Amino acid sequence: MGEFDLIRRFFTRPATRAVLGVGDDCALLQPAAGMQLAISTDMLVEGRHFLSTVDPFKLGHKALAVNLSDLAACGARPLAFTLALALPRADEAWLEPFSRGLLALADAHGCELVGGDTTQGPLNICITVFGEVPRGQALLRSGARAGDDLYVSGTLGDARLALEVFRGTLSAPAEVFEQARARMEQPTPRVALGQALRGVATAAVDISDGLLGDLGHILQASGVGARVDTSVAMNLIASNNRATWTSAAFSSEKWLELVLSGGDDYELAFTAPASARAAVQVASVQAQTRVTRIGCIEAETGLHLVDAQGQAMPHRYASFDHFA
Amino acid sequence: MGEFDLIRRFFTRPATRAVLGVGDDCALLQPAAGMQLAISTDMLVEGRHFLSTVDPFKLGHKALAVNLSDLAACGARPLAFTLALALPRADEAWLEPFSRGLLALADAHGCELVGGDTTQGPLNICITVFGEVPRGQALLRSGARAGDDLYVSGTLGDARLALEVFRGTLSAPAEVFEQARARMEQPTPRVALGQALRGVATAAVDISDGLLGDLGHILQASGVGARVDTSVAMNLIASNNRATWTSAAFSSEKWLELVLSGGDDYELAFTAPASARAAVQVASVQAQTRVTRIGCIEAETGLHLVDAQGQAMPHRYASFDHFA
Known part of the structure; x- marks a missing residue:
């Protein structure tokens, strides 16, 4: 399984809220009038943020949850996120449950996967999340x-x-x-x-x-x-x-x-x-x-x-x- | 040097284009009326995307450059970016030139560092970049x-x-x-x-x-x-x-x-x-x-x-x- 197959199989779904989702050089978002975009990014490293033995389904959940938590702290409504993933190898037995856990939580919050990056390397999960909040109303x-x-x-x-x-x-x-x-x-x-x-x-x-x-x-x-x-x-x-x-x-x-x-x-x-x-x-x-x-x-x-x-x-x- | 000192010393500058920059749970952006937000993310891993011997100043440049290149491919004007960084240790002799190289290119493009994350781990640099493009005019x-x-x-x-x-x-x-x-x-x-x-x-x-x-x-x-x-x-x-x-x-x-x-x-x-x-x-x-x-x-x-x-x-x- 190559890099682009991997993205297609596990991380590509039709964009419904974004103007343009996975598959181009950039994703495109169109914030609603009067809304500010709240942005946060969190990086999870094996051995620091999770144990190597963790169930990949649960890890997928957690990787997005910690980012959604930052949106929550600002009072923002989740819109979309990007996923950058360094993996030791393209392991379907890991990717399948990881992506399911990730996307299940994303669906529960109407938060759409709009882009990302995959590379070979020590396991590292970096998500950047986007939410919207009415101008001037973010909790600081x-x-x-x-x-x-x-x-x-x-x-x-x-x-x-x-x-x-x-x-x-x-x-x-x-x-x-x-x-x-x-x-x-x-x-x-x-x-x-x-x-x-x-x-x-x-x-x-x-x-x-x-x-x-x-x-x-x-x-x-x-x-x-x-x-x-x-x-x-x-x-x-x-x-x-x-x-x-x-x-x-x-x-x-x-x-x-x-x-x-x-x-x-x-x-x-x-x-x-x-x-x-x-x-x-x-x-x-x-x-x-x-x-x-x-x-x-x-x-x-x-x-x-x-x-x-x-x-x-x-x-x-x-x-x-x-x-x- | 602790995590928050590190962020303060090397990666915090006053926000001029963003509504809110580094230092809260989220950054806040206010896209101009009629503009779409173009988003891209790239993860750079030592040994895959750069050699361990590379000058950190140049690595800071490259880490942002590869992301700005995605905005360029969409015809978007750079606005802001987030930086997530896993580091083996908080090494000032590396961080100082890395941040200089990164921010020099950011300044050259008016692209503001608005948030990020730092953690201990194998060297990994994940940047997510935001640009704006008039609605419907992105190059696809x-x-x-x-x-x-x-x-x-x-x-x-x-x-x-x-x-x-x-x-x-x-x-x-x-x-x-x-x-x-x-x-x-x-x-x-x-x-x-x-x-x-x-x-x-x-x-x-x-x-x-x-x-x-x-x-x-x-x-x-x-x-x-x-x-x-x-x-x-x-x-x-x-x-x-x-x-x-x-x-x-x-x-x-x-x-x-x-x-x-x-x-x-x-x-x-x-x-x-x-x-x-x-x-x-x-x-x-x-x-x-x-x-x-x-x-x-x-x-x-x-x-x-x-x-x-x-x-x-x-x-x-x-x-x-x-x-x-």
Whole structure:
């Protein structure tokens, strides 16, 4: 199977939303009047972002999911994406399920594959995604204001829990592990929630490197600080897991670390004025996505962790850094 | 140096054309009214697309040049690009010249770096580029018609000549090698020519995998054939090189192979009606880019090579295929 056969067999489908899709030097998009184009790119490398043993179907899902998560954080509606793929060899047994997983998630979000590139090389998946957002309505990192509430969508920490089990540093009952593994291998981008939060949230970011690290981007861009209630945050790890786990020799500090700096969550952290609490709940219901208020934004810069009694706690959680 | 320092130091500059540049979950572009967005992505892998010994400044240039070449083939004006980069380590001595070479070419074309991703991994450079083209005016591969002239811009084969010298299968006098090496390491995307050919050319493609292979894309998409005059094509290799080289034990068939299937040229192959010959010359002068008429489009499908006497020649030139 040559390069062009490979593209034809696994990655070419008729364009319905794009003016021109796969098969020319460029794809052509025609954004609707009044819309801005939101663009994000993510590169996934074997051994860094996924294990070599991962099911290719799930990897196809994840490769697009992490990009859709960036669109979600901007409140953009997915339109299209490009796929650049370096492969050690043209292996149909890998390409077929990979493309199925990729395109299944793409279809679920009406996000069209419009172009790409394939080459021989160490496995590397680079997707660039395009969404549209009404002019001036994108959710940015820079809009948080002192007094805003701080929220997180879904659950946090489960992906990291699974990774630690893979690494052998933790063990877990099979059903707990499988649930956490699904979070790691097939994250759910919060695309509907991001769009529902337009005009409601003041700032948003997607959580890929851990809550505290990514929240730090909002604080830095907005020139503010935040207080996070750890007694609430701690329950963000899928709670039925946690109940199962109380028998394990697992300190609450370890739980908190999974939640606060676990990474690979692809949830949204966002801020909204206290006056918008009802609107946030409406967005949550509309998007069928749980949101939890975990703290607030403060004028004083810095990130402050407090316990159930409001007492300051030490903060020694690192964010993921590819070169640290 | 951590991931975010690296981005800040080498890849962050204020956005002037984009609504929002590097530093949020997404970049935001606002295409002008009536414009379509042309999008292309190319992934460069060490050992496949460049040698590990290449000067990082030149590699930065080439990584963007091969993408701008795709915009050129569509007649699009460059606007912006994203850069995803996998690096074995955060090496300033590499990053500094790489980013300089990349951004120098970007500045020369008014093409703004609006976002990206960095990760640890085997060296891999994935750029996605965005251009604009008036609605309906993009040059496509599918517009060639029987009777059209067939043209090529610039020179062909020199990049492959340099590669063969690197591989030790050919040798060359130093000044010839350096000239060919510059073509291999710092190709010139024909951006001005592509735009000047809007409304003149009927089809275009950029030549990355060799003239015959990429011309094949036009023929397939347009449902036509072509005749190529090899006595003209043969002179497309930088002619002063060729004069120097007549002393080398180099068959004319070898020269022809470099020209017809060398690859890595990043010139444009395009078609235009015979009635547009003057307009093609005007475009060539406007863009200060030489164009050569090398044959014509025929209704009968297939690619036919002819010699100076118009006699059919055997065609046994392969196109580059990453998985063949």
